[in-house]
Structure formats: structure tokens, C-alpha cells
Amino acid sequence: MSKMATLPPLPMTRPKLAALARQKLPCSPVTIPRSQLIKEKDDIDHYVEVNFKGLSKEEVAAYRNSYKKNICVDMLRDGYHKSFTELFTLMEQWDALREVARIRSLQWLQKPLEEQPDKLDHFYHYLTRAEDAERKGYFEDVYQNLYALACYFNNSEDKWVRNHFYERCFGIAQLIKIDGGKREAEAHGNMGLLHEEDGQLLEAAEHYEAFHQLTQGRIWKDETGRFLNLLACECLLRTYRLLSDKMLENKDYKQAIKILIKACEIAKEGSDQHMQGEASYYLGLAYLAAGEYNTALTALNTYSKISTDQDDDLNLGRAYEAIAKVLQSQGEMTEAINYLEKVVKLARNNFQSLDIVRASTMLGDIYNEKGHYNIASEYFQQAFDETVGEMNMPLMEETKVHYGIAKAHQMMLTVTNYIESADLTSLGYLLSWKETRSDIEPQPVTGEFTSSTVEDVSQNSEHVEELDFQITKKNET
Numbered sequence: 313m314s315k316m317a318t319l320p321p322l323p324m325t326r327p328k329l330a331a332l333a334r335q336k337l338p339c340s341p342v343t344i345p346r347s348q349l350i351k352e353k354d355d356i357d358h359y360v361e362v363n364f365k366g367l368s369k370e371e372v373a374a375y376r377n378s379y380k381k382n383i384c385v386d387m388l389r390d391g392y393h394k395s396f397t398e399l400f401t402l403m404e405q406w407d408a409l410r411e412v413a414r415i416r417s418l419q420w421l422q423k424p425l426e427e428q429p430d431k432l433d434h435f436y437h438y439l440t441r442a443e444d445a446e447r448k449g450y451f452e453d454v455y456q457n458l459y460a461l462a463c464y465f466n467n468s469e470d471k472w473v474r475n476h477f478y479e480r481c482f483g484i485a486q487l488i489k490i491d492g493g494k495r496e497a498e499a500h501g502n503m504g505l506l507h508e509e510d511g512q513l514l515e516a517a518e519h520y521e522a523f524h525q526l527t528q529g530r531i532w533k534d535e536t537g538r539f540l541n542l543l544a545c546e547c548l549l550r551t552y553r554l555l556s557d558k559m560l561e562n563k564d565y566k567q568a569i570k571i572l573i574k575a576c577e578i579a580k581e582g583s584d585q586h587m588q589g590e591a592s593y594y595l596g597l598a599y600l601a602a603g604e605y606n607t608a609l610t611a612l613n614t615y616s617k618i619s620t621d622q623d624d625d626l627n628l629g630r631a632y633e634a635i636a637k638v639l640q641s642q643g644e645m646t647e648a649i650n651y652l653e654k655v656v657k658l659a660r661n662n663f664q665s666l667d668i669v670r671a672s673t674m675l676g677d678i679y680n681e682k683g684h685y686n687i688a689s690e691y692f693q694q695a696f697d698e699t700v701g702e703m704n705m706p707l708m709e710e711t712k713v714h715y716g717i718a719k720a721h722q723m724m725l726t727v728t729n730y731i732e733s734a735d736l737t738s739l740g741y742l743l744s745w746k747e748t749r750s751d752i753e754p755q756p757v758t759g760e761f762t763s764s765t766v767e768d769v770s771q772n773s774e775h776v777e778e779l780d781f782q783i784t785k786k787n788e789t
Contacts, residue, residue: 378426379426379429379432380403380425380426380432383399383432383433383435383436384396384399384400386436387399387436387439387440390440392439392440392443394443394446395436395439395440395442395443398439399435399436399439402435402473402476403425405472406424406425406473407424407425409472410424431464431465431470434461434464435461438457438458438460438461438464439457439461441453441457442454442457442458445457451484451487451488452488452490452491452495454484455481455484455485455488455495455499458477458480458481458484459477459481461473461477462474462477462478462481462502465477471509475506478499478502478503478505478506479503479506481495481498481499481502482499482500482502482503484499485498485499492530493526494526494530494532494540496526497522497523497526497527497530497532497540497544498523498534498540500519500520500522500523500526501519501520501523501540501543501544501547503519504516504517504518504519504520504523504547504551505547507519508547508550508551508554513551513554513555513558514555516551517548517551517552517555520544520547520548520551521548523540523544523547523548524541524544524545524547524548524578527539527540527541527544528541528581529541541582542582542584545578545579545581545582545584545587546582546587548575548578549575549578549579549587549590549591552571552572552574552575552578553572553575553594555571556568556571556572556575556594556598559571560598560601565598565601565602566602568598568601568602569595569598569599569602572591572594572595572598573595575591575594575595576588576591576592576595578591579591585618585621585622586618586622588614588618589614589615589618589619589622589624589627590615592611592612592614592615592618593611593612593615593627593630593631593634595611596608596609596610596611596612596615596634596638597634599611600634600637600638600641603641605638605641605642608638609635609638609639612631612634612635612638613635615627615631615634616628616631616632616635619631625658625661625662626658626662626664628658629654629655629658629659629662629664629667630667632651632652632654632655632658633651633652633655633667633670633671633674635651636648636649636651636652636655636671636674637674639651640674640678645678645682648674648678649675649678652671652674652675652678653671653675655667655670655671656668656671656672656675659671665698665699665701665702666698666702666704666707668694668695668698669695669698669699669707669711672691672692672694672695672698673691673692673695673711673714675688675691676688676689676691676692676695676714676715676718677714679691680717680718680721683725685718685719685721685722685725686722688718688721688722689715689718689719689722692711692714692715692718693715695711695714695715696708696711696712696714696715699711727742727745730742
């Protein structure tokens with residue numbers, strides 16, 4: 313569900329006591345001793361008596377009481393008993409959550425509600441208007457006022473208040489019969505978001521499915537101008553993907569594939585090429601995990617074609633990488649190498665260093681398994697150099713290990729050949745290598761072996777250590 317548009321600020325309807333009390337704001341967050349409060353109360357009473365003899369008892373109370381209390385008194389005095397009950401319940405919950413946060417030392421910086429008069433004003437303004445509309449049976453107006461409160465409290469601190477009004481909107485939306493179900497569809501979408509954020513994916517999927525069903529064939533739009541049906545498709549696809557991830561983790565491949573096929577059908581209905589490509593990609597990965605390689609290639613080729621049609625190099629590179637994984641699993645190493653080289657080329661053109669690292673590492677693994685240690689070392693070094701540029705320490709350590717293993721294999725093969733030669737020249741090279749620990753490679757043309765300078769493995773090692781030192785020093789500063 314996309315982020316809701318913030319409604320423009322409305323002039324707040326303030327009752328008499330609240331308007332008077334507003335003049336003494338902002339409230340002081342400092343705890344004042346009771347003796348000082350009593351003295352201040354006496355001083356206020358005396359001042360009011362001397363200077364404002366025309367003030368009523370209620371007006372004096374407006375200056376003496378907290379703003380929160382004045383809001384509640386006004387609600388009761390003006391006959392908004394349901395609004396008072398709802399606000400009082402929310403205030404109790406607010407205090408309870410703050411106490412829990414204080415004990416856990418989390419979010420303790422949030423102010424008490426009595427120190428946030430703007431929020432109290434919004435409560436009074438919209439709750440009383442919603443109660444008025446409900447008495448008259450104007451349920452659309454009730455929905456709009458409650459939804460305005462949900463939008464206002466759509467922030468990280470007050471998300472639980474937003475969720476409360478989402479639930480209220482959902483109940484009211486069932487009573488609206490004159491809009492063809494638009495408010496009910498929106499309410500299902502909001503409830504789906506509520507459950508999705510709480511990790512309740514099955515409940516979220518149920519609401520999103522209702523949201524999708526109610527918007528089919530409709531041209532309804534939200535506040536930002538987006539079609540509600542397209543938004544419903546996006547929400548449903550996202551939830552299905554999250555559900556399929558959990559199923560794949562549990563090796564429930566059949567159910568994961570089933571729900572992703574459903575996602576593909578919904579994406580086609582939404583007539584959005586990007587969504588269709590994404591759905592095909594995740595379906596292809598699910599088939600790969602299940603070992604159904606031919607079907608995986610079909611889905612991933614669809615994703616590749618859509619990305620090509622849209623000139624989307626980033627997603628095309630992702631498609632090629634996934635296809636290479638399938639081909640590698642099938643033992644088609646030559647084809648896998650071709651696709652991975654395309655990934656590296658696309659990634660370089662678009663400055664995607666992490667994609668280069670992944671593809672180069674996969675290429676290094678393939679060549680290492682085939683015994684082509686020189687080429688494997690080159691690709692692992694390429695991956696390592698990219699991680700150095702990104703200053704990514706975890707990846708740097710990982711690629712450094714791959715590079716070291718490939719170099720060790722390369723040296724082991726050469727040393728073995730020298731040992732098997734069993735002649736004085738080879739023995740001389742071996743003794744030289746033992747003394748210097750340099751890299752030794754065969755002559756590329758004659759097949760004879762020679763000793764290289766002491767500057768390959770040892771220098772690479774020194775280079776890596778120097779980089780590690782520089783990065784650590786940079787992080788410390």
C-alpha cells in the first residue's frame with residue numbers, strides 16, 4: 313500500500329474552554345513540586361479576582377486546568393459522549409504505551425499527550441464531526457473524518473493510533489451503500505497494510521484479495537491519482553512474494569509455486585509490464601529451488617524479454633544472472649559463462665559494482681571447478697577490486713578468500729608439475745620457490761616452467777593488508 317497523501321490542514325474547531333486554555337500553551341514538560349503548584353494556583357486565583365472580575369467560574373477553570381482536561385470537559389459539555397469515551401480510551405492507551413517504553417528505555421522521548429495540543433485539537437475536531445455525521449446517518453462523512461485522523465497520525469511514533477482509525481474506517485465502510493464499494497475497497501487496502509506491517513501475511517493477503525476484487529473493472533483513483541486496481545495488484549503481488557519466501561525457506565516448493573503462479577495471473581490482469589516481469593522472475597527462482605530447471609528457464613526468459621523490451625538493463629542483468637544459475641545447475645557451463653559475461657558487461661555500463669562482484673565470483677567458481685585456475689584467479693581478483701572500491705569489508709573478506717584459494721590451486725598445479733618432472737632444473741625452481749615463496753607459472757608457449765618475481769602472491773597479500781589498515785583507520789576517524 314502506498315503512503316497516504318497528507319490532507320491539507322483545516323482550521324481547528326476549538327470550543328470555548330479549549331480556546332481560552334490555548335493561550336497559556338505551550339505546557340511545561342518540567343515536573344513542578346506540589347507546593348509550588350498550590351502557591352501558583354492561589355496566585356492565579358488572586359490575579360483573576362483582581363483583574364478579571366467578569367470571568368465566570370468555567371473561564372477561570374480553563375486557565376487553571378490542563379489543556380487535555382479542558383478538551384474532555386468541552387466534549388462532555390457539548391454532548392459528544394462517544395467522542396469523549398473514544399478519546400479517553402486512547403489517552404489511557406497512550407499513557408500505558410509510554411510507561412512500557414519507559415521501562416524498556418525505548419521511545420521515551422515521546423511527549424505526553426497533554427503536551428501536544430495540536431494532536432488534541434485534531435482529536436476534538438474530527439471525532440466530534442464524525443459523531444455529528446453518525447447521528448445523522450451520513451456514514452461517508454463519518455468515514456472521511458476518521459480517515460483524516462488516520463492520515464494525521466501516519467508516523468512512526470503514532471502508528472498504533474493510525475491503526476485504530478483504520479479499524480474504525482473499516483467498520484464504517486461496511487455501512488456505506490451509495491459509492492459502489494469504493495470506501496470498502498480502500499478500507500480493505502488499509503487493513504491489509506496494517507496486517508502486513510505486523511507480519512500477519514495471511515490476514516494481509518485476505519484483505520488485499522478483497523481490495524483487488526472490489527476494484528476490478530473500476531477506474532477509481534486514490535488521493536495521488538493512482539488507479540486503485542493497480543495499487544491492489546501491487547499490494548497483492550508483494551504479499552504473495554513474501555508468503556512464497558517463507559514457503560521456500562520451509563522447502564514447501566509446491567505451495568510457493570502455486571501462489572507465485574497466481575501472482576503472475578494478477579500481474580497480467582494489471583497490464584503492467586514491470587509487475588509481470590517481477591512476477592515471472594520470482595516464479596523462475598521458485599522453480600529453480602524446486603529443481604524444475606526447464607520451467608524455471610521459461611519463466612526467466614519471459615522476464616528477460618520484458619526487460620529487453622523496456623530497455624531496462626538493471627533487470628536484464630538480474631534475469632541473465634538467474635538464467636546462469638539455472639544453466640549451471642543443469643551442467644551447461646559454457647552457456648552459463650556466456651550469460652555471466654553479459655551480466656558483467658551490463659553491470660559495468662551501469663556502474664553496478666555489487667552485480668559485478670556476484671557475477672565475477674560465479675565465473676571464478678565455474679573456472680575453478682573446471683581446473684582453469686589462471687582465469688579463475690583473474691575473475692576473483694576482479695571481484696576483489698570492486699569490493700575495494702566500494703569499501704565493503706564483509707564482501708572484501710569473502711572475495712579475498714576466493715582469490716586466495718584460486719591462487720593456491722594455481723600454484724599447487726605448477727608445483728606438482730615441477731615435482732613430476734624430477735629433473736635438476738625443476739628442482740632448482742622448487743628450491744628457489746621455497747626460499748622466496750614467490751608465484752611460479754609455466755611458460756605459456758614451450759610448456760617449460762620458470763620462476764616469477766617475488767611480487768605476485770606476496771605483493772597481493774601486502775596490498776590487501778595495507779587496504780585493510782587504511783579502511784580501519786578511516787572508520788576510526
